[in-house]
Amino acid sequence: MVKAVVGANWGDEGKGKITDMLAREANIIVRFQGGANAGHTIINNYGKFALHTLPSGVFYNHTTSIIGNGVALDIPVLFKEVRSIVDRGVPEPRILVSDRAQIVMSYHKNFDAYEEERLGGKSFGSTKSGIAPFYSDKYAKVGFQVSELFDDELLKEKTVRVAQQKNVLLEHLYHKPLINPEDLYKELKEYKEMIEPFVCDTSLFLYNAVKEGKNILLEGQLGSLKDPDHGIYPMVTSSSTLAGYGAVGSGIPPYEIRQIITVCKAYSSAVGAGAFVSEIFGEEADKLRNRGGDGGEFGATTGRPRRMGWFDCVASKYGCRLQGTTDVAFTVLDVLGYLEEIPVCVGYEIDGEVTTEFPPTYLLEKAKPVLEVLPGWKCDISGIREYEKLPENCRGYIEFIEEKIGYPITMVSNGPGRDDIIYRKK
Numbered sequence: 306m307v308k309a310v311v312g313a314n315w316g317d318e319g320k321g322k323i324t325d326m327l328a329r330e331a332n333i334i335v336r337f338q339g340g341a342n343a344g345h346t347i348i349n350n351y352g353k354f355a356l357h358t359l360p361s362g363v364f365y366n367h368t369t370s371i372i373g374n375g376v377a378l379d380i381p382v383l384f385k386e387v388r389s390i391v392d393r394g395v396p397e398p399r400i401l402v403s404d405r406a407q408i409v410m411s412y413h414k415n416f417d418a419y420e421e422e423r424l425g426g427k428s429f430g431s432t433k434s435g436i437a438p439f440y441s442d443k444y445a446k447v448g449f450q451v452s453e454l455f456d457d458e459l460l461k462e463k464t465v466r467v468a469q470q471k472n473v474l475l476e477h478l479y480h481k482p483l484i485n486p487e488d489l490y491k492e493l494k495e496y497k498e499m500i501e502p503f504v505c506d507t508s509l510f511l512y513n514a515v516k517e518g519k520n521i522l523l524e525g526q527l528g529s530l531k532d533p534d535h536g537i538y539p540m541v542t543s544s545s546t547l548a549g550y551g552a553v554g555s556g557i558p559p560y561e562i563r564q565i566i567t568v569c570k571a572y573s574s575a576v577g578a579g580a581f582v583s584e585i586f587g588e589e590a591d592k593l594r595n596r597g598g599d600g601g602e603f604g605a606t607t608g609r610p611r612r613m614g615w616f617d618c619v620a621s622k623y624g625c626r627l628q629g630t631t632d633v634a635f636t637v638l639d640v641l642g643y644l645e646e647i648p649v650c651v652g653y654e655i656d657g658e659v660t661t662e663f664p665p666t667y668l669l670e671k672a673k674p675v676l677e678v679l680p681g682w683k684c685d686i687s688g689i690r691e692y693e694k695l696p697e698n699c700r701g702y703i704e705f706i707e708e709k710i711g712y713p714i715t716m717v718s719n720g721p722g723r724d725d726i727i728y729r730k731k
């Protein structure tokens with residue numbers, strides 16, 4: 306049985322926690338897109354961890370972690386991450402890396418930083434992990450696939466060709482130091498040595514696992530609204546964040562994905578630039594930011610403060626629809642316990658008209674939130690394990706949102722830990 310855990314919004318919904326929790330029952334956890342540009346924060350019996358590249362199932366010794374072909378593979382980051390968890394007592398994880406994944410090169414990170422610098426005030430707020438230059442190269446067919454590390458002749462020829470092309474930009478657009486093909490070749494040889502023991506045909510491995518009835522989790526990064534096709538283009542990420550891409554980015558048939566668990570946070574947060582209709586500011590935002598997540602809403606990769614907002618039914622309904630949601634995991638609800646009243650964005654007003662359908666970016670920029678205010682529950686709900694034991698106003702909030710987004714909320718997360726979860730019978 307294959308399940309996907311994906312985000313409905315702008316990322317940071319708590320997918321890491323939900324994946325870590327569901328991984329208890331899983332055999333294999335697969336990352337299928339993105340790279341080390343976003344982080345998952347996970348709190349379990351080993352402590353608190355920020356993962357960027359490893360799937361969130363690495364904390365169990367019964368799981369296999371797969372870096373799928375769709376991932377932007379940053380080999381030094383992967384190794385650093387493995388070391389950092391093993392050093393803290395987590396059993397040595399079993400990791401497989403797709404021979405068809407492509408490699409984030411050091412120049413991708415440089416180009417990312419140079420381009421942000423060039424754009425100045427119009428920058429994307431990139432984490433400078435090289436993701437956009439990486440995926441551009443992949444689709445321009447000048448990237449390095451892991452399998453190519455094993456073809457020395459090809460590497461020698463390709464490093465010259467790639468350096469030639471990159472150096473035009475480095476010299477004339479960015480005015481930065483040029484790339485020496487021999488350094489590139491050396492970099493790739495080092496990567497080969499590091500990664501070789503883990504490389505295999507992961508799609509074949511997964512194909513056999515599906516046939517054997519293994520439980521497989523596909524773990525998405527970021528959320529629907531950062532998808533390059535369906536998100537807030539151009540303020541998006543460079544690989545598809547949708548469950549549908551889980552099939553492509555891991556190499557399994559799309560019809561094998563039976564359950565799509567879309568993680569939706571009980572309020573909104575976003576990083577980077579781009580329209581954010583239900584955004585709040587000043588003291589109101591600070592209060593939520595400092596209480597949010599676990600230890601505040603600050604980026605797991607960058608540490609920068611996240612932008613905050615009220616729950617957005619328009620964006621979340623759209624986000625759930627694009628994922629093909631079968632179940633919503635509604636997270637970080639405990640954080641809202643301090644509020645007397647909780648505004649919820651139920652529509653967008655654009656040029657005097659109210660809509661509940663998420664528009665393309667040029668209209669989104671003009672949208673004003675239509676808010677409905679719900680009563681708060683003014684207490685701490687952490688520790689509660691049964692839905693009926695939640696305060697009435699809290700259930701009211703969940704059911705109001707469920708009705709507005711139109712997808713069943715089957716899990717409610719009321720704390721960062723593995724056991725902080727309420728399963729709701731539907």
Ligand code: GDP
Pocket residue numbers: 312316317318319320321322343344345346347348527597598599600605636637638639640718719720721722725
């Ligand atoms: P991801 O990228 O979607 O995995 O999300 P992040 O890890 O960036 O952000 C989620 C944050 O919320 C992390 O710090 C989690 O530990 C925390 N978290 C997840 N679920 C809950 C919850 O139900 N309650 C609280 N208080 N924190 C949570």
